[in-house]
Amino acid sequence: MKRRVAGLPALLAWALMSCRAGADTPQGVAERFLDEHYVRINLEGAKQYCVGPARDKVDEEARLVAGQVIDATTRQPHVSYRFIERRDDGTDRATFVYEGTIEVDDAEPFTRRWLVNTRKEPDGQWKVSNFSEFEAGE
Numbered sequence: 001m002k003r004r005v006a007g008l009p010a011l012l013a014w015a016l017m018s019c020r021a022g023a024d025t026p027q028g029v030a031e032r033f034l035d036e037h038y039v040r041i042n043l044e045g046a047k048q049y050c051v052g053p054a055r056d057k058v059d060e061e062a063r064l065v066a067g068q069v070i071d072a073t074t075r076q077p078h079v080s081y082r083f084i085e086r087r088d089d090g091t092d093r094a095t096f097v098y099e100g101t102i103e104v105d106d107a108e109p110f111t112r113r114w115l116v117n118t119r120k121e122p123d124g125q126w127k128v129s130n131f132s133e134f135e136a137g138e
Helices: 002-018 026-039 043-047 052-065
Strands: 078-088 093-103 110-120 126-135
Touching: 026 043, 026 078, 026 093, 026 110, 026 126, 043 052, 052 126
Parallel strands: none
Antiparallel strands: 078 093, 093 110, 110 126
């Protein structure tokens, strides 16, 4: 009985991961970008998913925070998001809307909406081509 119970957490983790869109899909790329950019606050990691205006925006954000030290004492938000909508623009472009919840210690949580545009590159890979952030309800 213990052997079955010990495997349950691993089985649940596998089940949750298997529900996530694949990295080679437009939604999978959009969500991996959101994970790096907003959840992990890892701009270098976010760049790998970007081309065009999205890459330019992430580069500019990196320039603006260059030299800022982020360590264990830095107050960082907890960010989660949920899928809202998908719009397909032909076979090589898709746009996604997500709602993010941002929580910081000693402050009221707030929400944002993220519009993430993806496109299929000539090499067949999906990339984030642009993204926008706006207040939920706009």
